[in-house]
Amino acid sequence: MAPSRDFYDTLGVSRDVSVDDLQRAYRKLARTYHPDVNKDPGAEERFKDISEAYDVLSDPEQRRRYDAFGPDFRQVPPDVDPQTWARARAGAGAGGGRARGGGGGRARRGGGPAEDEYIRSGGFQDIDLESMFGGMFGGRGGGGFGPIPGADQEAEIELAVEEAYTGGRRTVTLSGPDGSRTLDVTIPPGVTDGQRIRLRGQGGRGGDGATDGDLYLVVRLAPHPRYRVNGRDITVTLPLAPWEAALGASVAVDIPGGEAKVRIPPGTPSGRRLRLKGRGLPHPRGRPGDLYAEARIMVPATLSDEERRLFEQLAAVSTFDPRRQP
The missing domain is CATH 1.10.287.110 (DnaJ domain)
Structure with a gap:
């Protein structure tokens, strides 16, 4: 041996x-x-x-x-x-x-x-x-030792932020040394990066009639073009027109669970984070995460004649100097 x-x-x-x-x-x-x-x-x-x-x-x-x-x-x-x-x-x-x-x-x-x-x-x-x-x-x-339980196993599953937010059913195919297999998996709402989903009896096979081991799927959140996730908190970029940032406004922002309204205080600078409490990833047994809308002031790439006239009028009367701000 x-x-x-x-x-x-x-x-x-x-x-x-x-x-x-x-x-x-x-x-x-x-x-x-x-x-x-x-x-x-x-x-x-x-x-x-x-x-x-x-x-x-x-x-x-x-x-x-x-x-x-x-x-x-x-x-x-x-x-x-x-x-x-x-x-x-x-x-x-x-x-x-x-x-x-x-x-x-x-x-x-x-x-x-x-x-x-x-x-x-x-x-x-x-x-x-x-x-x-x-x-x-x-x-x-x-003199024997009885049945030998199967070993627990682990694999990774990649989810979009929206899938992690809402949960649902997912079919996954796992490849291993003994071939491939397909499983239907229930994704609980609010799973976070690194969290493990337990599938009872889907791990290593037990010997002599012993119970099979469990399979643990380790969640990995895929990079997202709009959302940045830290634990249960989500940050999303919020584009604003110059007048919305200067005068204040109420604007809609897309979040993984749909849409939310954000109140923009007057004088909001680019980069300011506006907190929407409890609108991050849900938590089935605790406090949900928060969502942060990060302001980004945008300017038109081209101006109409009227827009140009108004901007020129603003420039003539305004005493604001962005390079002299504290």
Whole structure:
């Protein structure tokens, strides 16, 4: 049997890697080895290894168990103490480590419980863990570990700002090492960039009848020509005529949910942000974001004779000097 891979080595990261650095490392490797991009014969297998490593290490609970129990963490019952597990493994190695089928093996001692290996001539049954832990393992044939739940998985979904605002149904196609699949997804109103949408039972397949893992869709908001999003707040550019900015006005502005009226105070300068409270991205369980209309004063590209006459008259009587403003 081939030696177990170390998930940290697979992703080229240290054991204390942060969540953000872990994600960056995964994305870089996934882009390099995805079978749709890399046609090297070994790329698909490498991509599967990368995906499995990231699936485990990106989940806090699975990462904790992997750090505690090593590559076989999925077979360890949830109520086993890591120190008890490590002592049992050390004791098994000291007891000779001979497989019942007659084959031999060695226990390698590494940097801790997560890096040690068991004697692998015939699997975990070779060490008789049931007697060591008082029968807590149970399973088939008195020595098995029972069904293995499927791993949680993660993928990204790109949404327009309008989709994130209103929510709704969306059909997504996901490509993976096992092929493509299409899913109908409900987008809740007000999802933000980086938020995860959970699809129960759509992750990795469980073994021996165990439950399947969950799929988490990470929301990424696509760049928008008009809207800039920061958390739940939205900023939109509001073009104004010079007289609207000078005299004040009430103007309509398009927002992701439709249209809103903005009151322009007299003397509004270009760049001023006018706040529409609660008109940003909605929040199903809290305060919605705000919408900011950023004033931008526009001038006509061409003037009629009457417009030119009026502007010239204004220039003659006005004492306003924009270059002398505080």
